[in-house]
Amino acid sequence: MIAATALLAATACGEQTTAQNQPGAGAEPPPASQELSRAPEDVPHDGPVPMGQIDSAALPEGYPLDVAVSEQGRTLTIVAQEGGCTKASATVEEQTERKVAITLVESKPADKNVACTMDMRYPPLTVELEEPLSDRKVVLDHETSTH
Template sequence: MVGTGAFLLMATACAGQDMPTSQPAAGGDSAAPTGSVSTSPSEPVPTANPPGKPRLTVPEGSTPVPANKIDASALPAGFPREVWTANGGTILNIRAQEGGCGHALGEAAEQSAGRVVVNLSETKAQTGQMCTMDIRYPVISVALAAPLDQRTVVLKTTPPQ
């Protein structure tokens, strides 16, 4: 009886939390979380996803980067190859891949006149931690020093951190 009560308490506590999906979101799912939203009239409501904070959907108002401006040849087979710009082209929103206890990360490793190289990685699970075997496809944001404009986005993966 005590075990059943503990299970129900845990299930009820988890019911109010947002659970990540295990498949890429189809464009325009507005029911997913959008990050922190201010309720104070004096604070601005953020419209872009802060760099480094994964989300389930692409921020509203983002513009897709044309496929011919994305070099994803270094990515493993099956890895997402979707990139959008926001904030006048100074933010890249990239569909990444993560699983279990890991979390997707992105870093602009190189920014030249012709290309922007983004290293995609995943945090490593802590030793001894039990993790699920699911795969998620969050959108991560990476800040650029200047607008992307006509530069090519080169996507690479790096070992877990």
């Protein structure tokens, strides 16, 4: 009886731990105000861009917020959000002395009869800058499109 109880407790704990460690297993996306998103651990970056240097006001609520800059300052890695049939991409729209404006695009199929899964993915996207980021503000925008 004691062995059966211990086995049941171990199994229940194992299931709980497994469910909590799986991406998207009933968890809500991180809030945009969170310092860094819960993006995959293998996101290649040299250092995070300080939160005060990022303008994320145009991102949808709950969108991950994780922006990193390479050691040389010319490559930004931004964690995006995509799921099912959608595909994320990033485009540098404008580069001035004060800011770098980047649009994150989530493209979905034009055919509404396509069966799509309900999974969420957080791919790291990279963009190249003409000059090092330095203290310029990173302004993030979001749009959806069809392909």
